[in-house]
Amino acid sequence: MGRARKPKSLEKRIAYQLIKRDSKVGEKMYEVLDHLVEKHHEELDNAKARIALAWARSWKPDVDGVKKLGQCKKASDLDRELMPYDFVILLSQAFYEDAEVSDEQRAALIDHELTHATIRLDKNDEPMVDERGRNVFRTRKHDVEEFSEIISRHGIWKKDLIEFAKRLKRSRQFSLLDQPPKAPAPPTKPTSPATH
Numbered sequence: 001m002g003r004a005r006k007p008k009s010l011e012k013r014i015a016y017q018l019i020k021r022d023s024k025v026g027e028k029m030y031e032v033l034d035h036l037v038e039k040h041h042e043e044l045d046n047a048k049a050r051i052a053l054a055w056a057r058s059w060k061p062d063v064d065g066v067k068k069l070g071q072c073k074k075a076s077d078l079d080r081e082l083m084p085y086d087f088v089i090l091l092s093q094a095f096y097e098d099a100e101v102s103d104e105q106r107a108a109l110i111d112h113e114l115t116h117a118t119i120r121l122d123k124n125d126e127p128m129v130d131e132r133g134r135n136v137f138r139t140r141k142h143d144v145e146e147f148s149e150i151i152s153r154h155g156i157w158k159k160d161l162i163e164f165a166k167r168l169k170r171s172r173q174f175s176l177l178d179q180p181p182k183a184p185a186p187p188t189k190p191t192s193p194a195t196h
Contacts, residue, residue: 015058016090029053029110033089036111043119047127047135051117052085053110055093069095070109072116074139077130086137089113116140 019026033053037045044051061067071090080086089110096106120128120138128136144164150157156165 017055017057019053019055032107033110036114040111041114044117047119049117050084050086052088054088054090056090057093059092068092070113072113072139074137087117
């Protein structure tokens, strides 16, 4: 006789949820987004890019155990007809709401995703517009893509890595790399024998 199956829920879990600007959580998040756009993303500010934030609630680690924290999605022409956004920044709700994640880390994630968003230029390096006069946008790739073990074996071997290393050296956090590793804590003695 087989086991009885539990009935499956008829409700489908929502994978993505728009974060409303006027919601309790959204007010602070959009304040950070607006500040970052104004301070570091002049091209988006000048183009009056319309950017939404949304939770990605179903992301799981990939086969290598890497957890996706965010993604910048450019709105397609159809998306722009249906909603008032040029980009949607998807954020891992689990990461963002983790008590061990600092506000600085949250801001860095939003800033990172904003850096993917940029204006598309025409052949004369002028901002491109569509037939309705709207700015045309695109997403940028990362400046650096490399495996840590390749850097361990071959060092800083290509131009993008050299530029990245220069910027890292100038950053205020470079001193963290100069710190000697902390000695591991001494092992603690078990207070009672383990039972199996």
